[in-house]
Amino acid sequence: MRPPSCEVCGVDLDDTADRLVTFVLARGSGRSTAARAERAVGHPENQGWFCDVHVAAARALSATSTLADAVRAARSGDASGMPEPSPPPADPAEPSWETVAQSLRSTLPALAAAIGLDDVRPVTESTREWTPMDGAGPPWCPYIDRVTTVIEHDGARVSLAIERAHWNDDELARADVRLAVDAPGVAASVSVARGPGGDSVGEVRGVDALPEGARSLVREALSAQQPPLED
Secondary structure (H helix, E strand, O other): OOOOOOOOOOEEEEOOOOEEEEEEOOOOOOOOOHHHHHHHHOOOOOOOOOOOHHHHHHHHHOOOOOOHHHHHHHHHHHOOOOOOOOOOOOOOOOOHHHHHHHHHHHHHHHHHHHHHOOOOOOOEEEEEEOOOOEEOOOOOOEEEEEOOOEEOOEEEEEEEEEEEEEOOEEEEEEEEEEEEEEEEEOOEEEEEEEOOOOEEEEEEEOHHOOOOOHHHHHHHHHHHOOOOOOO
């Protein structure tokens, strides 16, 4: 076989793994039958090397085109004859603060089970704390909404507090999630803060202090994509 270089652009190939593509034999080819192919010598006329830029498109035509036709299509820029390689997939968007809060809430029963709290019913409480400011009182002053879910039994406890501090109904000043795990030999607290100026996740603390099973559950929750949080 001849030294490997791309049939389209001529670039030399150091890594030839999966770069050799076999096409349809041209009519009248010296290798058009099995017997002829067995007697033929030299590089097969229906096989060509392709670089990273052109190999995917070459494979797309290999079952229906000859090598010459595929190369001609690529060099002429015929998109229908030689499709451009697909662009690399975009990185998934980072989960928002609210989706992380929802994920942690959904994970809470499994976290409780990881420290021995199987089949214990969670208790959820919602509160609003008014914070009068500059002479303004409820309902025209800032306030803090908290949703706290607790699973506890016999000295072991897992709690999740989701807190939003509002300047008013239309303006969120601060938001964070606090996950606490307390059990014999375990005392860990994880906090997830909302990023400044948006709904992104800001600072995350305390994950490494969790027991191993709970740690992996929390890490999965921090990267999960879920529907927005609903109270």
